Amino acid sequence: MRGGGPQAGAVRVGTRLPPLEIEITRTLIVAGAIASRDYQDVHHDPESARRKGSPDIFMNILTTNGLVGRYVTDHFGPNAVLRKVAVRLGAPNRPGDTMVLTGTVEEADGETVTVGVVGSNGIGRHVTGTVTLTLPGWGAG
Amino acid sequence: MIRHWCEVMGDTNPAYTGPDAIAPPTMLQVWTMGGLSGHAGRTEAFDELLGLLDEAGCTSVVATDCEQEYLRPLRPGDEVTFDAVIESVSDRKRTKLGTGYFVTTRMDVPVAGEPVGIHRFRILKYAPAPGGTGARRPRPVINRDNAGFWEGVARHRLLIQRCSGCGTPRFPWLPGCGACGSPDWDTVEAGGEGTVYSYVVVHHPPFPAFDPPYAVGLIALAEGVRIVADVVGVPCDKVRIGMPVRLEFHRYDEELQLPVFRPLDGDGRSGEPIGHGEEPG
Numbered sequence: 570m571r572g573g574g575p576q577a578g579a580v581r582v583g584t585r586l587p588p589l590e591i592e593i594t595r596t597l598i599v600a601g602a603i604a605s606r607d608y609q610d611v612h613h614d615p616e617s618a619r620r621k622g623s624p625d626i627f628m629n630i631l632t633t634n635g636l637v638g639r640y641v642t643d644h645f646g647p648n649a650v651l652r653k654v655a656v657r658l659g660a661p662n663r664p665g666d667t668m669v670l671t672g673t674v675e676e677a678d679g680e681t682v683t684v685g686v687v688g689s690n691g692i693g694r695h696v697t698g699t700v701t702l703t704l705p706g707w708g709a710g
Numbered sequence: 711m712i713r714h715w716c717e718v719m720g721d722t723n724p725a726y727t728g729p730d731a732i733a734p735p736t737m738l739q740v741w742t743m744g745g746l747s748g749h750a751g752r753t754e755a756f757d758e759l760l761g762l763l764d765e766a767g768c769t770s771v772v773a774t775d776c777e778q779e780y781l782r783p784l785r786p787g788d789e790v791t792f793d794a795v796i797e798s799v800s801d802r803k804r805t806k807l808g809t810g811y812f813v814t815t816r817m818d819v820p821v822a823g824e825p826v827g828i829h830r831f832r833i834l835k836y837a838p839a840p841g842g843t844g845a846r847r848p849r850p851v852i853n854r855d856n857a858g859f860w861e862g863v864a865r866h867r868l869l870i871q872r873c874s875g876c877g878t879p880r881f882p883w884l885p886g887c888g889a890c891g892s893p894d895w896d897t898v899e900a901g902g903e904g905t906v907y908s909y910v911v912v913h914h915p916p917f918p919a920f921d922p923p924y925a926v927g928l929i930a931l932a933e934g935v936r937i938v939a940d941v942v943g944v945p946c947d948k949v950r951i952g953m954p955v956r957l958e959f960h961r962y963d964e965e966l967q968l969p970v971f972r973p974l975d976g977d978g979r980s981g982e983p984i985g986h987g988e989e990p991g
């Protein structure tokens with residue numbers, strides 16, 4: 570894993586990233602909200618979440634965004650530069666669930682790679698996203 | 711903050727540590743958050759919009775979309791400012807959470823006048839759906855004797871057991887035939903026609919996730935069995951024995967669907983369907 574990430578030739582349209590399982594604990598949800606300075610009560614206070622129509626607290630979008638970014642850079646290594654991350658949320662990540670992130674290379678054009686990412690939990694699709702990154706020095710590859 | 715973020719995300723990317731550390735690009739929005747004390751000195755447009763939506767009953771908020779573009783990495787010491795523009799407010803939409811408005815904002819994030827990122831964000835500002843105590847209906851107990859019934863419900867089919875020995879239909883699902891004792895059976899799908907055989911109107915006690923008064927019917931199906939189910943689409947004091955009803959399936963939350971029955975109009979058609987809503991986004 571030294572240097573990190575796959576070799577240039579290994580990135581082709583259709584390449585699948587290995588899945589990443591993330592346990593959605595109450596601690597992760599609260600820690601993610603605080604690390605992103607998001608103090609909305611639905612991300613830490615179950616009572617308030619219930620009053621607002623959710624059976625429990627749920628992960629905030631900033632944490633989801635961070636996990637999607639990490640999933641892609643874990644795969645492509647520290648030299649990969651994130652250019653765009655776009656996520657859409659569906660089924661909420663609530664405590665006790667597990668989210669499985671999967672990714673597929675959708676475009677590979679010189680140094681620029683676009684990866685489609687889906688995060689599924691026990692209820693359905695938590696996140697659907699597109700990540701664009703550049704891999705410096707891969708232009709010739 | 712970078713260290714805390716990486717710790718939570720489980721992100722061990724070496725680009726985010728050491729003297730040349732950059733901030734994880736996905737933290738872009740984090741640098742714009744007001745925290746506990748909020749932002750001072752912002753124009754009131756956004757708060758005004760949220761206030762108007764609050765007044766319209768849309769007191770809850772959930773984020774649905776986030777699109778970020780990173781023009782250059784941020785480093786410790788960079789001083790971030792941001793300009794936010796409300797790009798659009800949708801018509802009132804029906805969603806699973808309740809009805810509400812999608813509000814899209816765009817933030818341009820510069821450091822010392824140089825653009826470093828663009829952050830587009832969409833929230834749903836909504837009125838929590840009725841039963842918004844968040845309480846959910848009790849879950850059915852699914853076991854090997856009745857699993858087939860619930861699999862049918864998931865596919866919007868009301869399945870009745872039929873004895874392979876003597877042909878007697880039975881409901882609810884049981885391991886053996888009450889008429890001949892045979893353990894062998896197959897299923898028939900209910901056509902959906904029925905009549906109210908009897909009913910009760912529940913006023914008390916109130917259970918979480920139920921909204922009394924409501925009618926619970928014992929419905930005689932055309933296939934010759936009876937089923938207990940909600941009678942919907944009619945005031946509970948208008949339910950009558952002998953009333954012709956038709957089967958439909960109602961989704962109560964993301965995992966629970968149940969067969970319910972709706973009275974037919976005079977001309978034999980059932981009325982407006984129950985709205986099931988659309989996904990946020």
Ligand SMILES: [Zn+2]
Nearest residue numbers: 873876887890
């Ligand atoms: Zn029998």
